[in-house]
Amino acid sequence: MIGIIGIVVIFAMVFGGYLMAGGKMxxxxxxxxxELMMIGGAAVGAFLISNDMSGIKHTLKDVGKVFKGPKWKPDDYRDLLCxxxxxxxxxxxNPVEVEQHIEDPENSSVFNKYPKIVADKEVVNLICDTMRSASMNYxxxxxxxxxxxxRMEANLHHAMHGSHALQTMADGLPALGIVAAVLGVIKTMASIDxxxxxxxxxxxGALVGTFLGVFLAYGLVGPFASKVKSVTEEDAHFYQLIREVLVANLHNHAAAICIEVGRQNTPSHIRPGFSELEEALRSVKQDAA
Incomplete structure (x- = not known):
């Protein structure tokens, strides 16, 4: 929602100010x-040249993050800790019992209590691979x-592809605007009489090309790239929480201490409250009993 408001503000301020100053639309x-055909078309063409099909799909999917925000909400962090x-x-x-859950998480009664988490294959694999390694004495x-x-650095690098692709497009748009403006000047010189x-x-009309290139770069595509980057980085905290808890577990801390280590290392705006988490863990214990 806030992304849509931002776009509306950009257009209202830029073109509203232009009209109030006496400009003609x-x-x-x-x-x-x-101009949009030349600049936008060239930008899309350059985007297709510089990315493979997987990267193109990834970037188009990432654009939705501008409007949806982070995938993982505070409730999801609480569920992950539980x-x-x-x-x-x-x-x-019972080490034998846990193997049944980590070897077949899709049919696990423990995992299936949290369907959103189970739907993310990387989260499930990260948990299961780490716990499986521990059971093999690693x-x-x-x-x-x-x-x-x-592993998480590699995942984050891959997840940042959409942001990098959008930023590359934003960097090229002002130059493409100049190209369109130069073509307009060439057209004008041909009609010098x-x-x-x-x-x-x-x-x-030729200068509209310069305006459009700069406007798209700094008013839309650049901010899109920044938003995608910030959302991707915030979602990465979900995977980092798994690392913190499972490493604490390998240090043989009490289960409650392991969970508190993870909670404490979660950013404050998405960190579950202590009392809230205690209540959720109490429910987990009751269900297990």
């Missing part, structure tokens, strides 16, 4: 389809933490 509207708490308690009480906390850190009022409109 006629020349912009007349030139806009042709899931990890359940798995840790089972692993310590349980050195420092080594496991290093492996998880590298026309009266000044005709040439003035032609020059104005």
């Amino acid at each position: 006629g020349i912009i509207l007349k030139s806009l389809p042709f 899931l990890l708490f359940s798995l840790i308690r089972i692993a310590r009480a 349980d050195d906390p420092h080594q496991v933490e290093e492996v998880l850190e590298k 026309q009266p000044p009022e005709v040439l003035g409109k032609m020059i104005g």
Whole structure:
């Protein structure tokens, strides 16, 4: 919602200020389809050249983050902590039983309490792979933490592709606007024998290209890239929480301490409250009993 409000504000302020200053929309509207075809079309073409099909799909999907915001909400962090708490308690009480859950999470009674988490394959794989490694005696906390850190860095690098692609497009739009403006000047020079009022409109139309390139770059595509980046970075905290809890578990801290370590390392605006989490964990214990 806030993304839509931002777009409305941009257009209202830019074109509202232009009209209030006495500007005429006629020349912009007349030139806009042709300038947009040249600038937008060239930008899309460059985007297709610089990305493979997977990257294109990834970027188009990421544009939705501008309006949807982060995937993981505060309630999801609470649910994740409850899931990890359940798995840790089972692993310590009965290592054989926990293998049934981590080997087949889709049919696990523990995982299926949290359908949104189960739907994210990377989250499930991260949890199951780490706990499976511990059951195979790969349980050195420092080594496991290093492996998880590298894995999450690789995932974050891949997740940032959409932001980088949009930023590259934003960087190129002003130059493409100049290209369109130069073509407009060439057209104007070919009509140099026309009266000044005709040439003035032609020059104005050419300058629309420069305006459009800069406006799209800094008013829309650039902010889109920044928003996608910030949302992607915030969602990465969900995976970092898994690392914090499972590494704490390898240090043989009490299950409640492991969960508190994860809660404390979650950013404040998405961190579950202590009392709220205690109540949720109490419900988990009751269900297990």
